[in-house]
Amino acid sequence: MEAQGYQQYKQQSVSTMTQGELLIVLYDELVKRTARASIALDQKDYPLFEASVDRCLDILYYLDATLDHKYPISTELHRLYDFFCYDFNRVKAGRNQIELTRLRPMVTDLRDSFRAAERDSSER
Numbered sequence: 001m002e003a004q005g006y007q008q009y010k011q012q013s014v015s016t017m018t019q020g021e022l023l024i025v026l027y028d029e030l031v032k033r034t035a036r037a038s039i040a041l042d043q044k045d046y047p048l049f050e051a052s053v054d055r056c057l058d059i060l061y062y063l064d065a066t067l068d069h070k071y072p073i074s075t076e077l078h079r080l081y082d083f084f085c086y087d088f089n090r091v092k093a094g095r096n097q098i099e100l101t102r103l104r105p106m107v108t109d110l111r112d113s114f115r116a117a118e119r120d121s122s123e124r
Helices: 002-015 019-042 046-065 073-094 097-122
Strands: none
Touching: 019 046, 019 097, 046 073, 073 097
């Protein structure tokens, strides 16, 4: 019964978010899954590592697919998402902790940039 109430709460919460807030939720999940992949790789939990990287890729593919190409920034974001996908695939294939450690702050910076933009746009 409690699980059903929580699911209803989550559904209602998501349905009342702005597009900017939903975007931040996706970026938060991307940052979280990147950290989870790193921890799993340290612990040699390869199934969790691969699932975490796969989820990162799913999020990036979704973000790329939802770009509105009538805006010039979309071309730059497409290139950035393409870079991240390429590197996450390399990380997954080689179980490369060094590359994953290099990617984590970049993903976090991107999320923080979108969070700042959302905050600035909501203040107007």
